[in-house]
Amino acid sequence: MGVGIPMMVYGLGMAIGSVEDSRVSHKAANLVFASGATLTLSSIPLFIVSHHYKKKAVSVSLGSQQVFIPRGNGFASSVQPALSIKVSLL
Numbered sequence: 001m002g003v004g005i006p007m008m009v010y011g012l013g014m015a016i017g018s019v020e021d022s023r024v025s026h027k028a029a030n031l032v033f034a035s036g037a038t039l040t041l042s043s044i045p046l047f048i049v050s051h052h053y054k055k056k057a058v059s060v061s062l063g064s065q066q067v068f069i070p071r072g073n074g075f076a077s078s079v080q081p082a083l084s085i086k087v088s089l090l
Contacts, residue, residue: 011036059086 011033065082068075 006036009036056088059088060084061086 011029011031061084063082063084064079066077067080068077
């Protein structure tokens, strides 16, 4: 969850609280609510762009691979955890 929606809820709570309590400023409540709404609305194009470029993104995966360890006159095999990173440039 982003920052926008919690800020909107907090600003709305401040606005409701300012009706009953004179210590809370209407301006501060409106500013927090407007900031949250702006952040929420500005995130929509970012989600659209991120969906468009999803295939070009970096892919990270965890797995295991077999490694060969030199021992005496031959090799011994062992399984080792591996982290693979794939960067697609096209």
